[in-house]
Amino acid sequence: MGRFDYDLIVIGGGAAGLVSAKLARGLGKRVALVERGRLGGECTLYGCVPSKTLISAARTAALIRNAPKHGLDIEGSRGIKTDNVMTRVRSVVEEVYRGHTPEAIERLGITLLFGEPAFKDNHHIQIGDKTWSSKNFLIATGSSSFIPKIRGIDSAPFFTNETIFGIERLPSSMIIIGGGPVGSEIASAFNSLGVGIDLVHKHVRILNKEDPELVDILSSKMREEGVRLRTSCKPVAIRREGGGIALEMEDGTNSATLRAEAVLIAAGRRPNIEGLGLENAGVQYTPRGIRTDLRLRTSAPNIYACGDVVGPYLFSHMAEYQATVAVRNAFLPFQKTADYENAAWCTFTDPELARAGLTEEEARDRYGERVRVYRQAYGGTDRGKTDAADVGMSKFICYRGRLVGAHMLGAHAGELIHEAQLAKSLGIPFHRLYEVIHIYPTFTDVVKYPAKLCYIDRLKDNPFLKVLQKFL
Template identity: 45%
Template structure:
């Protein structure tokens, strides 16, 4: 029976990071994957969605000057080609060249130190679960009777549909809805909450919805899906809103209502791994079995590729090194790759007020009004909302603008390092850039830091200013 220092089950962003981290420390590593390496990010998430978004944006731009036909089959083929190119850095051969053993098959625990993969028993000193997640499919009457799409199947289509109903108003919905609409698909989003992106700053969620509406995406918010049936149009959704029954029809239906951790059929009970709606983990990402760790979507709570990378390093080092590290979720940022992009780091204003009361300071910035770079491109507006503490430390930032995902990184550096946002005004930024908006905001924060200082306020009061 073969024995390994570490066995990694799953090869998405988290599993690959964990495996390469352990290999870097000279450990004997086995990687087990039931499909192909790369996971959701490569095959049905970050990579193909951005490839689709980029093609849709290029066509949307071109149509401002000419009538451009869309070959949906060719678009989807190019999207899959991008995934295949990314996969070249994640193949079994790449893993084996780095020093890992690779085994394609389904793993199941026999006990805490042994797994079985398609009849072969293997021993591991430590294990990392990186089995990812899958689309959550709600128990809507009739849904299982139609050929619905999810993010796992939408990129495998050979043709784009003429029309699509999207269930859910979250990140995947907004990205794919805008992209498909720009490619000529009639898109309707049905969201049960009163607004899309319900966890984000309401004013930013509303602004992004209005932008997509302006491009032709139809939104039905505050609307609950009740039943799905096959129809002459393809699919018909029966829904309820404010006591009224509504019907929406489209060729296809796309389910984008969240994710569910892959914890089934692993024999976790044989290994002493407790599951309570998800894996039970401590701050070191260890399960209830002392030699089994987890990372990525299966671990949660943030189902983001960059968080999977972060957790993968910590889980691997905790599994193979004597010094234990804890995860820290105080500084998490993310981006939604619509056009314009939306990016966030930290708290919303409501969350900040709940934690810190009225001592917080809130700043707003309108790029169309204040930023020269935005003025050089027709229609290139953007907005920033910055929430800081009374001492100038970043509590939250929200950006809806061109390249917002890049802009938030600069804020994230200041936030993570605990630096006063006013310090940014002393950093020379290239001109004209979108990032100069942050420098301009920091000047106001810098001045307020001075004028709001207790000594300065007292002195101003004495002189009557």
């Protein structure tokens, strides 16, 4: 046993914490993982896994309702019963959780410590009545739902993403406060499953950080399917009313009251930093999270942090990326900095909205008018026609022939974006994707056709070909 009990103590057993602990253990380090609840974290228990299972059920329901678009008639149907949807959601969560059980983690040689940790100094933490020491620490405590200040919120029942998947049956109606990724996904899914939805959002558009052109298409689709989008509205008061909830809201000039059986608050996230005793360890933080440099090192040189507690992107895949950077810097001689230029994500509405890199507006602000934009509507592809999946568009933003942004709204957008993400990350000129043989008929035409337009532009801009054309 060395000077310390461990080489690394990881605080938090979610995506970032599990990746960090496993990687450090793979490097031969003595590792302990501290968790106050169940292993798996937000993504497994309350986020990615349950929400995507719910969304899968919603898409199946939508496909059944849209059977006539495919030439099918369903005879003798009494409608779609959703009684078992949430049971199915929880069963999938448990199935995924089996890969993160304490027994599975301990078999890797990682010590598990359960309880509420607090730093005594930058090398010691206390859990209950025991103190543990480590050469290095990694904080990966994640985030929790942010509850906005609304009059009456303390006495009115509401759901968050941490509680909504525990319900036994779907409500008949729901008010969702917040039109970010969580609110928009659940609004889309619940609406497809027959829940009346009012989505209240303070900005002009839902998903206000995404490409406005594609968000407008998505918003129109959601409205057509029955979601009531209350944008530019601020909730001011909430109360119980009968067997449901009443929400008062304002849009700057007018006020209105919405009523529903239930309310979901999806108004953002807050970092989990309370009770950690960060001051004792010399770790600086703000209300937005723990401060780190690009090596994911905090103001205490032996303490690293990653995931939602750091940001700036609150996604599990970004947490995993940060975890590999942090562990590498803690134990290997060659330091690596986190590079967020190639961050990518997807909002799993119906249809999906995926993004990699800059929006058109951001690109023009950075590079000026030399930016070129290439688009392709899903309805203009043969596969979009065969699958009756004609809603959506791909949009590629290039500067000097290379991708600086890619955006997709449509079927399988979260999968299709990876071809553009690969080209962008590896610095492959966008036109080169047209030279790749794409299988026909597939949705990859929403990448191939814009790449073809870029290829044509490249030919037009070639000075040798310009001269040659004069003699042809």
